[in-house]
Amino acid sequence: MTQPTAKPAATAAGPQTHDIDTGAGASSDALPNPLPRPAGELEKLEAVWRTPRGWRFITSVNNTNIGLLYIGTALLFFLLAGVLGLLIRTQLAVPENTLLGAGTYNQVFTMHGTVMMFLFAIPVVEAIAVYLLPNMLGARDLPFPRLSAYAFWAYAFGGLAFFCTLFVGLAPDGGWFMYPPLTGMKYSPGLNADFWLLGIGFIEISAIAGAIELIVGILFTRAPGMTLGRMPVYAWAMLVVGVMIVFAFPAVIAGTALLELERAFDWPFFIPERGGDPLLWQHLFWFFGHPEVYIIFLPAAGMVSTMIPTIAGTPLVGRRAIVAALVGVGVFSFGLWAHHMFTAGLGVLEMSFVSAASMAVAVPTAIQVFAWIATLWKGNVQRGAPTLFLLGFMFIFVLGGLTGVMVAVIPFDWQVHDTYFIVAHFHYVLIGGMVFPVFAAMYYWMPLINGNRLSEQLARPVFWLMFGGFNVSFFPMHVTGLLGMPRRVYTYAADLGWNGLNLLSTAGAYAFAAGVLLFFYDAMRTLRRPEREVGNPWNAATLEWLPSEDYGNRSIPRIASAEPLWDQPALAREVGQGAHYLPQSALGARETIATSPVAASPRYLLVLPGDSWLPVLAAFGTAAFFLLLTVKANVLAWTGGAVAVASTIAWLWQSDRPAPLDRHAGVDIGGGLRLPVGAVRTGSHSWWATIIMLVVDASIFASFAFAYLHLSMRLQVCPPPGSTLPPVSLAWLSAGLLALGSVLVWLATRAIGKRRLPWLVLAALGCALASFVVDQHGLRQAGLDGSANGWAAAVAALAAYQGLHIVLLVLLAPYLALRAWRRHLTERSRATLDNIALIWHYTTLQGMAWLAAVRLVPLLME
Structure with a gap:
């Protein structure tokens, strides 16, 4: 394997020194501190941040623990949804198949789409961010660790209970988009639709809680000196995504609430003969649904922009243009929701604007693709597993983007709408645009868990099975759709000319599944190996590769460039020796540094809450309230709601203790810098979190x-x-x-x-x-x-x-x-x-x- 080439000028110069505005009159020249740290300091830091052992592990709120649980649960849902996908393809492999009846098939394809979109795609990108971002930003943890824990446990409890409805015949069967009037009481009188509406509604609330945590963490807990211009592109991507979640997800929460009110209390929002309108649901759902595609893609794009410079051994080409493109995609995405409604009878002028926006969004996306290609061209590329998956991602995603431009053309969309051409298109976009980068990320960042890398020998068959199987499965669907095969049919006649293409697609799906299973075998084998020192196996430039433990880095580094580990080659040693900021627990609690949003100047010492049962109880109570309310177990449901409210109040009471020191006196965080403890009003991270929530x-x-x-x-x-x-x-x-x-x-x-x-x-x-x-x-x-x-x-x-x-x-x-x-x-x-x-x-x-x-x-x- 070829080793990357770091920036020659920077490595020759050694650590660079750049003055930063500390906000407290301290000079950056005070760092690094060459003096040895006091005896017992590290032991106290380890004691404060130590992860609970045994069954008490579930009380942990540390981002690394919650992040790993989050990732593992999301991947479990990926496997479960994949099994449902194989059932779909097996049913469609041959004409007039009787493996699944029509009703069962409706539940299976609805759950496949719902689990993939709501229980895998969105959670996994938030999960990876929870795990990676604090160390990548140089922080000890995110600013609201218990909120992260609550978001995970609510998702885990609710998601697993929701999936189990499939085994008792109560799974939703109206499609993952749940269009009325099909999902109204007239056509879906059972509880199937209610489980989707109430279950998905609170899972979206969990996603919003995670987004608030990430936005505040990115803006207020970056390492001193990590200005917005120096912030990793992945952090930029998650910041844009967090803002998109804040504005997009409320629409689907409102829509699900309205449809549940219609079903529960006969309020006819979507019943035309009583003054309602089914198109209202489509407007609300797709105002969420189309930005969601980019909410899924942008984190993957951020990961790609982080991995490609490392595997190419050179700084990212067009870094500022990529950041601008991320913001541009986020803005454009909110103008595209009617892209899914070209056949719904909207006005020609409105559809024309949406069509133009659907084509225009390809421009900022293309900027990123060309920048990635230029970076690979400029550098000396490592030929490892991450490279294979990144190249596969670019090939598949570009094809998906091309068909996206095709369906943005209104007359063409009229022809292929609700055919298998659309199924092929969005799988090329979603699997190519998100799944392949996530697998590249798992190969790239797996050493952070226990120091061991996944097998390069097994990576090749994993990739080719997944890449080949995907294209064999989904490319023929373009042709199947053009031949007229509609979506969501559970069988078809033998004389329509679709037989061979469907059989080929099914064979490809099984090949893809074989690659996924081989990957998980390798992952389990790697995780069972003895731990070893992580180091920096890819010679990466970003901070997550600094030596870290439960408390994150031994000291919080001062950053002087966008590629700190390349431009400051002694940084890992200095941080590990405690030569930078906050090498101790200043107050005997979990702490990190809160910095200013733009310049990342140190502002105050942020005291973080510790491990607790309360987020777990609050999440369990929340899940119980929504799910028991669905089955009309009202007493138990309200009991669960009371548990959730009581646990949340107790959690807030514990977290909001009076400051232990006068905030103006401050504490020593190293380098001659003293910071106040906490902040009030607009200077407080919690004030801004409340603003985002509002x-x-x-x-x-x-x-x-x-x-x-x-x-x-x-x-x-x-x-x-x-x-x-x-x-x-x-x-x-x-x-x-x-x-x-x-x-x-x-x-x-x-x-x-x-x-x-x-x-x-x-x-x-x-x-x-x-x-x-x-x-x-x-x-x-x-x-x-x-x-x-x-x-x-x-x-x-x-x-x-x-x-x-x-x-x-x-x-x-x-x-x-x-x-x-x-x-x-x-x-x-x-x-x-x-x-x-x-x-x-x-x-x-x-x-x-x-x-x-x-x-x-x-x-x-x-």
Whole structure:
């Protein structure tokens, strides 16, 4: 194997020194520290970060442990979905096959798509990020370790329970896209659709929790000196993806909520004869669904941009252009949702804009592909397993991109829509664009787990079985689709000319599966081998290859370039000797450095929560609530919900202890630099996490508002005959009460240490409850019945979502008051107060927005 060539000028010069703005008047010249570290310092650091042993391992919140569990669970779902895929191909291998009946086949293909998209593709990219990013950014952990643990356990509990519905005949059978009216009560009266709606809904919430963690971690916990310009491209990709999740996933959460409300309470959002519209589901679903394709692809692209410079032994060509392309793809992706609706009867002008955007998104994608090819051309390429899978990825993904441009042409899409041509296209994009890079990543980063690399000898048959089997399986489907074979059929007649192509596709699928099984055999064999020193086997440039243990790096490095391990060849030794920042546990707790979002200047010492059962209990309670509610076990469901709420409150109470030191005095983190402990208001990472959470919240509300607007525009008269709006006077009274509550909370934020603080909060709660009562009285006075028509159901959904926020305030206000009475709120420990104030003010704005929306839309339509 050819060894990569590092940058000659940098290696000759040795470690480079670049001044950074520490924010505390410290000079970078103080690093590295040549003095030996105090005795016992490392032992204390190891004790604080030690992973629990035995059955207590499940209480771990360390990113490396959670990341490995996350990756392993996602790969399990990949195998399970693959088995379902083989059942599909076996059924279609020959005409008029009776292996699977029509009903069973519907469940199998629905679960195959659902598991692949929701339980493998999205979780695995978040899982790899949870495992890699802290070390790649030079941090000890992500800023909310218990949130990562909660996100994983909610996904694991819920996903496994959801998959088991297949064995009791309750698996969803309406396709992974769940189009109404097929999934309404008229055509799907059983619980099958409910399991999809409630199960997938909370799994998406888990994905959003992971996205918030990643966004805040990337922006606020990078190593000092790692400016945005020096940040790894993979981190850039995950930052873009996190923002995309924040705006895209709320639409599907809103859509699933509306469809479940229709099924459970007969609110006819999607029933045309009662004022609903099935196309509303398609708009909401594909506003999530098409960005999701890029949410899956961009992390893989980020991994490719990280691996290719290493295997080529040269810096990435066009690095800034690639970062710009990542952002461009993220922006374009939100203009493509109607790409899936060209046959739905939309206007020609609207379809033309979407068609143009569908073609334009190929430009930033092509920029990345050409940059990767140029990097390989420029460098001295290692001929190892990662290289094989990366080359296979580029070949397959480019073919998928070409067919993507083809289906962006509206007349062509009309011909191939819902045929096997589309099946071939999206498998080329998704498997080529994500699965092959993930397998390259597992070959590349596997040594980080126990120091052992996967077998190069076995990698070749693994690759050729997967690459050859994939193309043999899916390329013929282009032809099958052009010959007219529709999607989602469980059998076909023998005289249609599809027999040989289907048999060939099935043979290819089994070859692909054989390659996957051979890979997992090699992976299990490698993981069972004795641990060895990890080192830097690929001579990579990024920080994840620094020596690390449970606590991450021995000290947090100071970064001076985008390729730190190439430009600072002594960095690994210095970090391992504790010569950089925070070589100790300054407060006897788990800690990392919080830095500024742009320049990565040290700002404050971030104290992290330790291992706990509470995230596990909260996740179990959440999964139990949604899944038991599906089978109408209401008492047990609400018990699970109570467990989830109680565990979350206890977890927050533990995590938000008063700062152990005066935040202005600060602690020594090495190199002559002292940092304050924690931060408040806009300087706090938790404040920004709350802002991101509220953006998600506002996006869900916007989706409900879109549903109201969409259904209103279908009416000839708005409100429809038989429906009226509550009196204007009650709307003004409700808005006034909400505003008064926000004023009281604002006064509470300025009453730290005063006895009136908890009473101001409780008075604000009284105003919020009074506003809710007024809203409900107005709806009753107007005789508004959500089951009357689609318009009334949309109004009721907006009111219910506002009511859900009032329930949240009922939980938060006593919690805040109790913290005030226990004297846990101080000027240097006020995150609870500031963050709850943000939620309160948002609830006020949302309440005013829904009241205004239901009033203004009918006026605009007069």
